Amino acid sequence: MVLRRLLDLPTEPTAPSPPPQMLADWFSYSFTLPVGTQLRTTYKNVDRFGTVRPDGLEVDGTLYPSLSAAAIGAVGQNTSGSNFWRYLD
16 A cells, blocks of 8 residues: 555555465365365375364374375375375275
8 A cells, every 4th residue: 555655556445354264174285185084095004094184184193284294104204195195985
């Protein structure tokens, strides 16, 4: 607004602020997963299951902030979470 007044431009109404993040989805980098989505993986013949929560992925009672953090927790080494986890069909 200040620049508009200084440059003598017409004032426009300001856009409404976006709504706060809804708790229905978990946002991680460039994708969104609905809360409650079930993910799974198999590593060294052991199946692991995860559930999407509003603030991360819960695996075996531990909440991880990202898919990669959950993958690292499952295998104990640096792992790409988006390649590690699959949708549970």
